[in-house]
Amino acid sequence: MNEHTNYWMRKRFSRRTALRGAAGVGVGASGYALVGCGNDDDADVQPNGEDDDAPQEQPTPSGEPQHGGSLSWLISSSPPSLDPYTQTSFVNAYVNGVSYSRLVRFAAGVPEVEPTDFTMEPDLAESMPESPDELTWVFTLRDGIRFHDVEPTNGRELTSEDVAYAIRRYKDDEDSVHRSLWAFVDSVETPDDRTVRINTREPYADTVQVAGGNLASYIVPQEHAETDDVVNRMVGSGPFIHESFDPDNNLHWRRNPDFFEEPYPYLDETTVFIVTDQTQRLEQFVSGDVDLTWIHLAEERDRIREQRPDAGFDEQQGIGGYIYMRTDQPPFNDKRVRQALSMGINREAIREAVTAGEGEPDQVVFVGYEFATPVEDLGEISRYWEYDPAEARALLDAAIGEGENIETTWSHADAAIYQQAYVDTATLSMATLREVGFDIEQQEAPYSEYISTTYQGDYEGMGHSPRAVSYHLDYLTERLSFADGERARINLSYVDNPDLEELLARQRAQFDFDERLETIREIEQLVGEEQYEVYFSTDTRSYFWNPIVQNYRPHAWFPYTHLMKAWKDQ
């Protein structure tokens, strides 16, 4: 089963990195490493002459594990609520995993696991689930799991009923925002206190990933979940007991002495500081006041490396952004216009200006997955990723008439949350697109306005968003679905293509990864030809940590459960 979930994301610069890394990551990844081995460039040699392309070799922990100590880290904004049932915020995912447990979890945190490795390992379950018929998933819980010894659970035992309650609540409760995520589940049974049987409506290949993901997976006890307290306090069975939440200031936890998995956690306590200002976050780490920092782009990364050469460091390919557009109405219902849009963007120039030339140059629909076909291997349709103003103009002439221009809008958020590189990408793109014949009105909005209007599909013309790399493949395909006459919530391009719909449904039920990969190839071709979404290059994301923190490695989805495996050299 792991081979289906052990995806490996390419690191920055080139596919050579991916191939090298994939070979050492696991059975599943090595199986995909044959993909796209045709182009092996040397663009990854850094200005300082070092080949920075190599996967970051992470040192093995020095010495014996040590109990005790405190670890501090940073997040960029206050969680809107700590209630896992009502939140899809990534900030929630960060902190929920410290106090709450899941059936399975990312096998993250230790040096040998890459930040983007999706491999799951047992959490509440004593082993990975059995699935005798691809419709039933049987999880056996560990013996003697207890909730935290605080009100209202007071250390009572966690049983299969608690797990069933949580899944049903995610799936059915009116307040749950995760109902569609769990919609593949038909029923949950609890034959005994330690057995949870999940019956799915149809074969669903991503079941384990959903059960262990960073959202909608946390087991919150009923007596806590149904109180208002759940908004500001976490009471679970995870490695750390939540002690305080001071919005806009910090959250604090102490070690759970009754945690079900000895010898974790090693740390006595951990605190996350909520620091909105990026400069402040960077300087807090540089000056040694916090132990972990994250998601720094190229310039900031270089500065930290210069000032903290001792710091632990890891890096991964970022996710880049994409343009979505109203393909259900003119002018973007004509694929020639969409193709012209893609060919009117100078991705290379943008990459040089915004991300110091770093990042994967061209991205297809499955961003971040090692198995994604490189654009140049897409064949004839790869030309839509090339900057070719003349060809773009010719496509526009054919679509709307010679010499005619398209008047449209480009809606995006400001830089407060998505950072300046995102806004710069939009501005630079518009400059070249105007030369081709797109008269674009730039509509910039505060994040809250953007996320609740444009990002809900309430826009005309075009929108622009960072892309979400997901730990389960079906999340990405949900972006393109128009099943049963209803637009999927994040199908922001209003894609409604029966052929695509059939492919999306098919891959969901394919447990054999090679088979699923064949379907994915078809999706890539279809989406690439149609240009329903226009993708930018990715960037690189950096993570740093205090070198006295041992047995630690960051993870791309940040449910900080994996802090339990870290210790500090005292």
Place this chain on the structure above:
Amino acid sequence: MTQYIIKRLLTSVLVLVFISVIVFAGVRVIPGDVCAIIAGDRVEPAQCAAIERELGLDEPAPRQYLTWMGGIMQGDFGRSLTQRTDVLNDIGRRVPPTVQLTLMSTGFALALALPIGVYSAARQDRFADYFLRILTIGWLSIPNFWLGAMLIVLLSSWFNYIPPLGYVNIWDDPLRNLEQLYLPAFALGLALSASIARITRSSMLEVLRQDYVRTARAKGLHEWSVVGTHALRNALIPVITLFALQFGVLFGGTVIIETIFNVPGLGRLLLTAVLSKDYPTVQGLVLLFAVVLVTINLIVDISYAWLDPRIRYS
């Protein structure tokens, strides 16, 4: 005098009611959907309707306004839409850092500005005067958000120093508290100190030309006694006026400075609430700011009337 105070009080109440209507309407005309903020960017329409029902957002706006104002009269500012906590409690918890930051900023501004203003006036048109005037104009020109960011970057780069994270109350740990707040207080107070220094200089120059000052000098008093004892006290009246009016600017400045320096005060609460469209918190906070500013203006007006009886009849 009593009639004047009553008239001013009634005007202030009307101003506050007007502001409350503006605030109430303002947060509602901002595009965006509170459901998506509360329930995430993948919320479904049915869930959205349930959220709006629960929060009373499906009621007509006038009824929502009356409900809100009725609550305010009884000390009920409502519940935060995102945190589901009592807004008045939330505001109460954030008052100490902001009040302390504002007091430290003003204390810093006065301590810097008064000596500069007095010295500059006493040395009019000499090198020291020119130097201090250029200096204060420079301070006035520096945006506090830029100064704050520079302080953080430069202190960290040069001295590997940055104030500690995790705000603590001054009563719990005074030294740590002061270490956390002195830099934001400096960044916030510098521009104010420049304004006060310049008005102090102008005011001092005017007073120093008065007959009674010439008389004091003629009596053979030491120059600093003339300046410090006889002139400064009278020159402070416009300074106090400016200081009172600038208090509102300081309060507004906390929104940015608290964000840059990670101070969990009212300014940061306001920013978070605006970004998350947390109507009750935004309304409560803006109303609080309005009450503070209107009260300060009221006190200044009444003080003027008390100091200068002609104002009452105008």
